[in-house]
Ligand code: HEC
């Protein structure tokens with residue numbers, strides 16, 4: 001009986017702690033907030049050379065009110081699609097860095113928009 005209770009408490013903890021933690025995550029594959037935030041801190045923000053507030057309303061990270069966040073989500077889809085090709089070719093996966101190189105606006109070739 002005790003064991004069942006403990007398992008029930010752990011399961012509830014996992015469900016409450018993980019599922020409802022992420023409110024508006026449509027593209028990224030992470031299941032926990034910890035993994036997702038780690039990706040934001042080590043990949044998304046530094047590879048664009050920006051802080052969290054470039055994309056986020058700092059009082060509600062799930063809000064989509066900033067255009068930069070909406071663009072970033074489309075970029076994430078683009079990167080996922082590119083990585084299907086990269087995997088097929090047995091190449092390393094790409095991330096934002098391949099184009100952005102630490103800048104919010106990647107350079108285009110000279111004279112082109
Ligand atoms: C370049 C834009 C960008 C930057 C910078 C950024 N994020 Fe995000 N973040 C996103 C996008 C886009 C999503 C939603 C991804 C999806 O839909 O799969 C997201 C989702 C999140 C979520 C999930 C919110 C929810 O419950 O829906 C958290 C938490 C979060 N980011 C934290 C951070 C933190 C902390 C930083 C700074 C270290 C940061 N982000 C920097 C674009 C960004």
Ligand code: HEC
Pocket residue numbers: 044048068069071072075076079094095096097098099100104105106113
């Ligand atoms: C294949 C190259 C490429 C990759 C990979 C890429 N981007 Fe971009 N991104 C661009 C280009 C080019 C622009 C600028 C568009 C323009 O102004 O013509 C841009 C613009 C943006 C902007 C808008 C910046 C602004 O100042 O308005 C955001 C936000 C962004 N990218 C986020 C991301 C994120 C996050 C990733 C990784 C998940 C990513 N990008 C990966 C090429 C790329």
